[in-house]
Amino acid sequence: MPVRRIDQTGGMGIQIYIDGRFVPKEQATVSVYDHGFLYGDGIFEGLRAYNGRIFKLREHLERLYESAHHVMLDIPLSMEEIKEAALETVRRNNLRDAYIRIIVSRGAGDLGLDPKKCSRASIIIIADKITLFPQEFYEQGLKAITVATRQRISDTLEPRIKSLNYLNNILVKIEAANAGAVEGIMLNNQGYVVESSGANIFIVDKSGSLITPPAYLGILEGVTRNAVIEIARDSGFTVLEKPFTRHDLYIARECFLTGTAAELVPVISIDSRIIGEGVPGPVTRRLMRDYSEYAQSNGTEIYPQVSGKQVSGKKEAR
Numbered sequence: 001m002p003v004r005r006i007d008q009t010g011g012m013g014i015q016i017y018i019d020g021r022f023v024p025k026e027q028a029t030v031s032v033y034d035h036g037f038l039y040g041d042g043i044f045e046g047l048r049a050y051n052g053r054i055f056k057l058r059e060h061l062e063r064l065y066e067s068a069h070h071v072m073l074d075i076p077l078s079m080e081e082i083k084e085a086a087l088e089t090v091r092r093n094n095l096r097d098a099y100i101r102i103i104v105s106r107g108a109g110d111l112g113l114d115p116k117k118c119s120r121a122s123i124i125i126i127a128d129k130i131t132l133f134p135q136e137f138y139e140q141g142l143k144a145i146t147v148a149t150r151q152r153i154s155d156t157l158e159p160r161i162k163s164l165n166y167l168n169n170i171l172v173k174i175e176a177a178n179a180g181a182v183e184g185i186m187l188n189n190q191g192y193v194v195e196s197s198g199a200n201i202f203i204v205d206k207s208g209s210l211i212t213p214p215a216y217l218g219i220l221e222g223v224t225r226n227a228v229i230e231i232a233r234d235s236g237f238t239v240l241e242k243p244f245t246r247h248d249l250y251i252a253r254e255c256f257l258t259g260t261a262a263e264l265v266p267v268i269s270i271d272s273r274i275i276g277e278g279v280p281g282p283v284t285r286r287l288m289r290d291y292s293e294y295a296q297s298n299g300t301e302i303y304p305q306v307s308g309k310q311v312s313g314k315k316e317a318r
């Protein structure tokens with residue numbers, strides 16, 4: 001007799017939000033005429049829920065609407081409505097810890113580029129578990145290289161737009177893998193360090209200051225990056241947003257990457273140069289702990305509390 005497997009969502013399977021409806025993952029499909037698929041014409045956000053709360057929901061939604069504004073994509077829901085839809089998607093899947101993906105594509109049109117042929121943008125929200133880097137990278141750090149693939153400059157496709165065009169970033173991933181490295185770090189057209197394939201970068205210099213590239217150099221202005229800057233300053237660290245080069249990377253005392261999925265991950269080698277002592281440094285470890293505490297205790301409640309009692313959502317042992 002076949003064994004029925006109970007999955008993490010209580011046997012229901014993952015429910016995906018598509019344009020106001022919830023459908024099982026297997027039936028969650030978009031048209032092959034969707035310009036998000038045909039041309040990468042769309043935008044997205046990746047968010048996290050920790051301990052029953054969506055972390056930095058407002059910041060992610062603001063970035064989504066800013067990206068939409070730049071590419072003149074009319075999101076058919078208000079910010080408040082998308083917020084509710086995201087919360088409801090997590091609830092439907094009975095999750096307290098999740099990775100949430102919000103995708104807004106230009107919608108179905110014809111085979112031409114003209115976005116006017118797409119009558120309505122499509123909104124898709126996925127709430128699922130995420131596979132992070134293996135635990136050993138958080139404990140021991142990872143090896144990265146700087147790649148030949150450059151960051152796009154702001155007068156082409158602005159890197160601050162979180163668009164569905166990730167080919168450049170995927171080329172960075174491929175280049176790093178070909179060289180036997182876990183991550184690739186991009187430079188911009190002037191040779192300044194900007195970010196990795198899907199995360200922002202920080203170094204700790206010899207004076208103990210944290211340095212991260214400013215947004216105007218060509219980065220996605222990460223929500224995690226901004227949270228880390230805030231947390232570090234609150235703990236009394238000096239944080240500078242200023243340009244730096246590969247030389248600064250090589251002589252850094254510490255280096256780490258930040259992103260919603262990656263959180264904070266230490267980098268211990270870049271282009272075969274050992275960073276600091278070759279192990280995650282004290283500033284990185286401290287900020288990893290502070291970030292984790294902050295993320296576990298801040299965010300938008302997914303399951304409303306009624307007189308101190310939880311009304312729904314699978315309670316996990318704490």
Ligand code: PXG
Nearest residue numbers: 046197198199200220222223224225259260
């Ligand atoms: N830079 C880029 C280019 C990104 O794609 C970040 C920085 C960090 O931003 P947040 O707001 O998350 O702190 C990202 C994050 C992946 C992956 O698989 C990464 C991202 C999106 C999707 C997948 O590493 N974006």
